[in-house]
Amino acid sequence: xxxxxxxxxxxxxxxxxxEDPGGDVLRCEHIAKNFGxxxxxxxxxxxxxxxxxxxxxxxxxxxxxxxxxxxxxxQPPTSGRIFLEGQAVTLKxxxxxxxxxxxxxxxxxxxxNQLTVFQNMFLNREKIRWPLxxxxxxxxxxREHLDEMGVKVPSVNVPVAxxxxxxxxxxxxxxSVFSNPKILxxxxxxxxxxxxxxxxxxxxxxxxxxEGNVSIIIIAHxxxxxxxxxxxxxxxxxxxxxxxxxxxxxxxEELTDLVVAEYRRALEERQRSA
Amino acid sequence: xxxxxxxxxxxxxxxxxxxTGVGGLGGVLMRALRxxxxxxxxxxxxxxxxxxxYFLIDKGSEFTSKSNQVTLWSxxxxxxxxxxxxxxxxxxxxxxxxxxxxxxxFAPYLMHYLINxxxxxxxxGIVFALLLGLFVGWVNGFFTVTVGVPSxxxxxxxxxxxxxLTGWTAHDEPAAIPAQVMGIGKWIQNYSWAPLxxxxxxxxxxxxxxxxxxxxxxxxxxxxNLLGAREAxxxxxxxxxxxxxxxxxxxxxxxxxxxxxTSNISPTTGSYQWMFYAVTAAVIGGTAMxxxxxxxxxxxxxxxxxxxxxxxxxxxxxxxxxxxVVFGGAILIAMVANVQLTRLRERGQR
Numbered sequence: 289x290x291x292x293x294x295x296x297x298x299x300x301x302x303x304x305x306x307e308d309p310g311g312d313v314l315r316c317e318h319i320a321k322n323f324g325x326x327x328x329x330x331x332x333x334x335x336x337x338x339x340x341x342x343x344x345x346x347x348x349x350x351x352x353x354x355x356x357x358x359x360x361x362x363q364p365p366t367s368g369r370i371f372l373e374g375q376a377v378t379l380k381x382x383x384x385x386x387x388x389x390x391x392x393x394x395x396x397x398x399x400x401n402q403l404t405v406f407q408n409m410f411l412n413r414e415k416i417r418w419p420l421x422x423x424x425x426x427x428x429x430x431r432e433h434l435d436e437m438g439v440k441v442p443s444v445n446v447p448v449a450x451x452x453x454x455x456x457x458x459x460x461x462x463x464s465v466f467s468n469p470k471i472l473x474x475x476x477x478x479x480x481x482x483x484x485x486x487x488x489x490x491x492x493x494x495x496x497x498x499e500g501n502v503s504i505i506i507i508a509h510x511x512x513x514x515x516x517x518x519x520x521x522x523x524x525x526x527x528x529x530x531x532x533x534x535x536x537x538x539x540x541e542e543l544t545d546l547v548v549a550e551y552r553r554a555l556e557e558r559q560r561s562a
Numbered sequence: 563x564x565x566x567x568x569x570x571x572x573x574x575x576x577x578x579x580x581x582t583g584v585g586g587l588g589g590v591l592m593r594a595l596r597x598x599x600x601x602x603x604x605x606x607x608x609x610x611x612x613x614x615x616y617f618l619i620d621k622g623s624e625f626t627s628k629s630n631q632v633t634l635w636s637x638x639x640x641x642x643x644x645x646x647x648x649x650x651x652x653x654x655x656x657x658x659x660x661x662x663x664x665x666x667x668f669a670p671y672l673m674h675y676l677i678n679x680x681x682x683x684x685x686x687g688i689v690f691a692l693l694l695g696l697f698v699g700w701v702n703g704f705f706t707v708t709v710g711v712p713s714x715x716x717x718x719x720x721x722x723x724x725x726x727l728t729g730w731t732a733h734d735e736p737a738a739i740p741a742q743v744m745g746i747g748k749w750i751q752n753y754s755w756a757p758l759x760x761x762x763x764x765x766x767x768x769x770x771x772x773x774x775x776x777x778x779x780x781x782x783x784x785x786x787n788l789l790g791a792r793e794a795x796x797x798x799x800x801x802x803x804x805x806x807x808x809x810x811x812x813x814x815x816x817x818x819x820x821x822x823x824t825s826n827i828s829p830t831t832g833s834y835q836w837m838f839y840a841v842t843a844a845v846i847g848g849t850a851m852x853x854x855x856x857x858x859x860x861x862x863x864x865x866x867x868x869x870x871x872x873x874x875x876x877x878x879x880x881x882x883x884x885x886x887v888v889f890g891g892a893i894l895i896a897m898v899a900n901v902q903l904t905r906l907r908e909r910g911q912r
Binding site for chain 2: 382398
């Protein structure tokens with residue numbers, strides 16, 4: 289049994305699990321996750337190359353968000369191993385993952401409406417001069433950082449409740465690259481966004497990609513977005529990855545066919561057992 | 563809403579990224595926004611001043627006499643304000659404590675038992691009375707955070723337990739204050755303005771903690787977006803445990819103050835009424851029951867309104883029952899205003 293890398297590259301041997309990653313910044317082997325009786329992930333083998341943007345697509349309930357929450361330390365896997373730059377790691381918490389250079393933007397953005405933009409930018413990594421937080425420093429740095437990233441907000445002093453959907457998303461993405469992560473995980477960064485607002489996030493991702501300091505995994509529903517920014521695409525179905533191809537070698541049609549085929553198979557199985 | 567991304571506070575010349583951020587038109591706007599944000603406190607403050615003036619004009623020297631002013635600020639405002647400080651933190655992080663009134667009642671008894679029956683030195687007895695509050699808070703945190711019982715139920719239970727313990731162990735009899743702790747009383751209560759000084763100092767401290775420390779910001783985060791706070795790596799459970807323990811400690815302190823105030827240890831001191839007054843003060847001051855919203859300044863002014871009514875109504879010959887009708891009305895009006903304000907804000911934002 290080998291890991292699913294049918295794109296012509298030397299596939300790492302999944303059974304012996306060598307410590308040499310071959311340039312992969314992140315690699316998962318046989319990740320499984322159960323919630324009680326429910327199996328969310330069965331056997332995920334995934335790798336992320338340095339500086340690449342990997343699109344992770346799949347239907348609702350395929351396990352995309354579960355995988356992301358494992359990779360960012362929010363929840364532990366039931367079994368399986370994670371390698372960070374070739375080193376096996378056990379992610380103990382979000383803080384721990386962050387200290388190792390993994391940061392995430394969750395689907396729900398994890399913004400606190402009642403706090404201001406700059407307070408959200410520094411949420412749980414506040415600059416302090418004990419015992420007080422250093423508002424002036426945080427305000428300035430948040431403003432500079434947002435400017436640098438081309439994110440426009442009315443002011444860093446307004447509560448995020450007053451921002452539009454796109455602005456909120458942009459603030460969340462900007463926050464996640466604040467600490468110069470090595471790996472950035474984005475869960476549906478374009479969900480519920482207009483074309484214009486979505487373009488701003490895509491520009492942001494493209495810019496990060498060209499700077500080349502960060503490797504990105506994007507979870508997405510919308511294939512068009514994926515094809516625009518991703519180097520490689522993984523399709524996750526039923527808790528494991530069923531397709532792994534460079535973006536140039538696949539198409540929205542192929543992905544759609546694969547998803548539809550699975551539906552058909554599931555439907556037939558149900559009819560047969562009935 | 564295609565233009566929302568470009569939407570700014572559209573004033574020509576307002577510097578969007580002014581390097582100072584506080585000067586010029588931007589600064590004026592900022593200040594205006596802040597005033598609007600604090601409108602609730604401003605409203606309650608006006609009500610407090612109006613009530614004060616009303617009793618001043620109606621009762622004159624009877625109201626302004628030193629003895630009545632001490633009664634007003636130290637006996638009617640301070641104790642409820644102190645408990646309200648803790649209740650604000652809990653309400654902001656999405657919980658409530660109904661048991662604190664019974665910590666008020668039991669803490670002095672525990673001190674009395676330890677000193678008179680177990681030979682503890684006076685100061686140690688006081689320390690243990692304060693530790694009781696922390697312990698009750700920890701138990702509330704344990705059942706709410708670790709076990710997952712809603713805090714309304716948890717603290718209802720611990721409140722009854724404490725109420726029963728107080729009556730049971732005291733045989734419903736008052737006790738005398740142990741002689742060893744009489745001296746320290748003047749610092750806690752017996753100097754005329756001591757309770758008010760305690761309340762103001764604690765309010766300043768709590769205001770700073772809420773607005774300028776990680777603890778305060780994380781308390782707001784826990785109530786404003788529980789899942790989001792967790793995803794950001796905030797130890798939400800620790801925050802809630804801590805806030806339960808803080809209000810317990812405040813309950814113990816107020817319990818000791820009441821002991822000196824009534825010059826004995828009474829089984830009728832502390833009750834749901836204490837918790838109700840504290841929550842009333844917080845709510846009148848603009849604290850939301852759903853978490854995320856509330857200020858120390860607002861709660862303190864809320865306690866002032868409460869205290870002026872408590873002190874002033876008997877002066878003009880209105881007894882406790884009509885007073886409760888007024889309180890009930892005030893709570894309802896405050897909550898309606900809260901809901902309406904929230905709706906307005908949401909409408910303005912979409």
